[in-house]
Amino acid sequence: MNHPVQSSVLNQALPESLLSALLSIFDERLSTTHAVREYHGRDESSYDPMLPDAVVFAQSTDEVAATVKLCHAHGVPVIPYGAGTSLEGHVLALQGGVTIDLSQMNQMVAVHAEDLTATAQAGVTRKQLNRELKDSGLFFPIDPGADASLGGMAATRASGTNAVRYGTMRENTLALTVVTADGRIIKTGTRARKSSAGYDLTRVFVGSEGTLGIITEVTVKLYPQPEAISAAVCSFPSTSDAVNCVIQTIQMGVPIARVEFLDENGVKAINAHDKLNLPEQPLLLFEFHGSEQGVQEQAELVQSIAAEHSAVGFEWATRPEDRSRLWTARHNAYFALLQMRPGARSISTDCCVPISRLAECILDTKADCEKNEMVYSIIGHVGDGNFHVLMMVDPHDAADVAKAEGVNARMVSRALAMDGTCTGEHGVGLHKMDFLVQEHGDNAIDMMRALKHAFDPKNIMNPGKIIRW
Amino acid sequence: MNHPVQSSVLNQALPESLLSALLSIFDERLSTTHAVREYHGRDESSYDPMLPDAVVFAQSTDEVAATVKLCHAHGVPVIPYGAGTSLEGHVLALQGGVTIDLSQMNQMVAVHAEDLTATAQAGVTRKQLNRELKDSGLFFPIDPGADASLGGMAATRASGTNAVRYGTMRENTLALTVVTADGRIIKTGTRARKSSAGYDLTRVFVGSEGTLGIITEVTVKLYPQPEAISAAVCSFPSTSDAVNCVIQTIQMGVPIARVEFLDENGVKAINAHDKLNLPEQPLLLFEFHGSEQGVQEQAELVQSIAAEHSAVGFEWATRPEDRSRLWTARHNAYFALLQMRPGARSISTDCCVPISRLAECILDTKADCEKNEMVYSIIGHVGDGNFHVLMMVDPHDAADVAKAEGVNARMVSRALAMDGTCTGEHGVGLHKMDFLVQEHGDNAIDMMRALKHAFDPKNIMNPGKIIRW
Known part of the structure; x- marks a missing residue:
């Protein structure tokens, strides 16, 4: 997927004096090879890589400070890089510069x-x-x-x-x-x-x-660590039954530790990927933390709420290995979905709405995905009103990408109209800068910009992300 | 208590054009009388009042915006005023200006x-x-x-x-x-x-x-609202027994709703003020929220922890009126203490430390109060590592005030040395500006100052509080 900004191939190389100063600090922990730069110029978003001019592998706060000081003196961009798992283009080197890989700061x-x-x-x-x-x-x-x-x-x-x-x-x-x-x-x-x-x-x-x-x-x-943990899984005839079960659970103040929603597409994908046999219907995955008695009490209450919402196949997973198997499958959903369309990349977006609007927001977004014939799943941390849409697209098919982006934009507009936010947990990165303006309005964005200008007057800190200069 | 800054009596009056513009908005809801200005130039701190030049009683966000716009144009300070219950001089009009009383924005x-x-x-x-x-x-x-x-x-x-x-x-x-x-x-x-x-x-x-x-x-x-609430009170032979009971409760993850510490002076004061008969020893006041079963389970666990720490007189208050009586007494502690020294004002300070250091921090601070012969009490939200020192001083006796300020400064230094903070919940206001620098260091204070300059470039928003311009 292309982004309409300066491509890193057009960047000037780093000033020689900066490069030699960095080399004297990092020696072999500085790289300008294409492979290392390319690895650091991408994340889990569907953007094509945008390469930094150099990557340094810092091992201490002092090394980071020395690097930033040098880049500041030269007016060169600095991009921090952790595990590279961001989803909205956060670490792409839009304007080249130096990426600081922090993975060796692992103490x-x-x-x-x-x-x-x-x-x-x-x-x-x-x-x-x-x-x-x-x-x-x-x-x-x-x-x-x-x-x-x-x-x-x-x-x-x-x-x-x-x-x-x-x-x-x-x-x-x-x-x-x-x-x-x-x-x-x-x-x-x-x-x-x-x-x-x-x-x-x-x-x-x-x-x-x-x-x-x-x-x-x-x-x-x-x-x-909670004295007791138990997990449960159950299926629902419809998305709205599942979501309404969660809404009632939250409104009753059950101190549930986790409650995850997977639509039927998500269930299908993890069944295939993790060799599970879950019914291919909307599903909730619960986890309860507390005392033995407390966990049992919560779980019974939730089971009865679920039954009111036509849940079927309520199953307990009290043994750690069963719980772990379920949650591993849930966490693999992203990779499981990628396998549903070989060669695809995922456009993964999220939003978060007040919980009373959650069912409506998910249903309308699902309808939009269906209408646009996406290969997709909706998966959510629904206890917070937060859900994800993962759409498997061919990143080199402009029409395919445009369809997904259309779904994304309409989901955000829908969430904002419900007094929700354009991203619950993925962040803004490159991908949601316009949505951020739509959410906050020009006056609040001006305050954010004032903060950016005050803290980074030379615009060298991961420039081009969150807000426009 | 005086503060070494420009006194409001030296202020120039407001520009005539500003005053008439404000009058046209607020009419009778603008006051320049001494009584109203004096009322708004003080809080619950021991500072002498510092008067604004005018007070407006706003009824809408638009009225606040119009007032600020006018003051911004004239470079005149604006001070928001809520209930006037702040403790560190937050609402004093250091440089005069317009106080916006928001109490009529009560919808x-x-x-x-x-x-x-x-x-x-x-x-x-x-x-x-x-x-x-x-x-x-x-x-x-x-x-x-x-x-x-x-x-x-x-x-x-x-x-x-x-x-x-x-x-x-x-x-x-x-x-x-x-x-x-x-x-x-x-x-x-x-x-x-x-x-x-x-x-x-x-x-x-x-x-x-x-x-x-x-x-x-x-x-x-x-x-x-929790399905069940219960409260309990118990006494301890020493401060460290009481505090260690709390530490163990928190470390075990008991989801306690409230746990308040009162030293023997605090207990004495509320006994007198609220006609209670609590043993005049260090005391903990607990509240538990949850299901009937959960509350009982928590309470039994805490009672057994308390017993390990030599608690005596564990008493239950399950009836709402008994609970309410205890908590009202706790909330009256400030006024109860004022009555222990007629004519005094309270220098009320707080700090917050990692919980493992709490007993030590409280004990050293108590020893300091004793050594300086203060009329005082230590009362705390000890589950958070947060406690208050209330010292009853004659605000016009400089030596008395200086002794209290000495105790305060040493308490803050002690808290900071324990990786704690100079205020857990009172805020900085006028009174803790130097401590804020001590806590954060010059570089972090520079970032705070950059934020202030970016958001309030004319320094009209409650000027002279938190950080120096």
Whole structure:
């Protein structure tokens, strides 16, 4: 998929003095090979790669600061790169420049189990963090499908299946270490669980997608592993039955840990990919956390709500391996769907609406997909009113891409008309810049632009993302 | 208590053209009388009043916008005023100007019970909101002691006794309507429960204390009223026993709704004020929300933890009137303490530390109070690691004030050394500006200043608060 901006092949190479200064810091950890640049010029979106001029592999906040300082002096763009799992073109080097790969910043800084906090370098992934916590009795709940880096998750305000119970990166980030656009190092907060001390710099950087500064360390909240966990799956005759079951569950205040919706297309795909035999109907996947008694109570209540909405085949998965099998399948949905149309790439979009409008928003969006004969699935973290549309397109077929983009644009307009947002958890990147304006209006966008200009006056921090200069 | 800044008596009066333009909008809702100006030039801090030159009583966002537009054109300061219950000098008119009293903006805009959201004008107080919600089965949990306005609560990032379970205004504000420094009206978010759509303007304004814009409408999350509530009170032989009981409760993940600590001085004061007979020892006050079964389970668990920490006199308050009596007493602690030293004013400060350091921080601060012979109490939302020191001082006795300020400064230094924050929920106002610098360091303060300059280039929005220009 092409994007109507300057292609990276047109970029001037980096100034020689910048390159040699970077080489003296990074030596073999600097690369200008085409393969490395191409790898870093793409994400999981359907955009064609846009290559940076060089990639450095940083191992410390000081190295990031030194790199940014040099790029700042030369007016050269800097793009942070975590795990490359973003979905809206976040890491593409629109104007070339230097990509800072943070994956080697993968050290834990501290686990304070007694305070339920952990501090990690930005390249630590969520799964790595949970491995590190394994024997502590604690866990970190935020789980976008991919094994994203904590820095990237903070930068895109990620959430995922557990957000309905535990919140998103917005609620779970206590503090960040950030390198500012002129290469200074700041700490945005402390390990205190709440604070009224001045402007909320943590929340300014959470969700800023590398456009205001580079996150190099992340301090997050942890949670005690629940005494008991159980999962359940059930099927519904229609999408609206499934969604209405969720709405009632939330409105009754059941403290459900996860509730995921898959439409019949999604179920079909994971059946094929993960060798499951789920009924190929709209499906909900639940998880309950709490005491033994509490989990049982929640589960019984939800089962009775589901029955009122014509659920069939309510099945329990209490053994860890059964739960894990279901959730692995859910997290593989993206890859499972790609296999439904070989050679395709996914245009994956999301939106989030007040929960009372969720059924209507999903149904209208499904109808639009059907009308346009998309190979698609709708999958959602429906407890939050958040759902995804994954459309398998041939990225080189302009008509196919245009159809998908039409579905996307109409979904966003629909969500905004319902007082929802153009993206619940994917972020803006390149792909939703116009939708952001549509959502917030010119005056609020002016405030965002004022913030960008104040924090990055030379426009070198991941330029061309979120808002136009 | 004096503050070493320009006194409002030195201010020039407002430009005649501004005054007449404001008069044409507000007519009798504009006042320049000394009594009204003095009332609006003070809060619950111990500062002497600093008077604005005029007070207008706004009834709509448009009136606020018109006022700010006029003041912007004339370079005159604008100070928003809600319920006047702030504690750190937030609303004092340091440089004169126009105070906008928002208490007549007390209309509900919308309650969306099915989505668990409500939108209210900024002058609606938390108690009013809960009265409006009474028959909906929902409630709004955030409760700083005072019956503060929602606008003021958002502006100071308020929290209170329920924050350990439900979060603070940071987590519970979905969207704001804000009048910017040049008089434009923006909406910072939607009613979607999560969003990754651009910079988090909502969180930029939450906690900005009127220095970046004026909040005129607030959209908050609501919660289903719990099926069951119970409260309990118990006493401990020492502060550290009480605090360690809380630490263990939190570390075990008990989803406690409230847990409040009162030292023996606080208990004495509320016994006198509310005619109670609580043992005059360190005390914890608990509240549990959930299903009948869940509440019982939590309460039994906490009772056994308390017993391990030598708790005595564990008493249940399951009847609403008994619960209400206890919590009313807790919320009256501030006034009860004032009566312990007639004619005194309270220097009320707070800090918040990682919970593992809480006992140490409280004990050292208590020792400091004792050493300085303060009339004081330490009271805390200890589940969050947040506590208050209330010191009754003669505001006109410089030595007395200096002693209290010494205790305050040492408490803040202690909290910061423990990776805590200089204020958990009171905010910065006038009183904690130096501590803010101490906490964040010059580089982070520079970013806050860049934000202030970008959003309020003429420095007219509540000038002289949070950070120095």
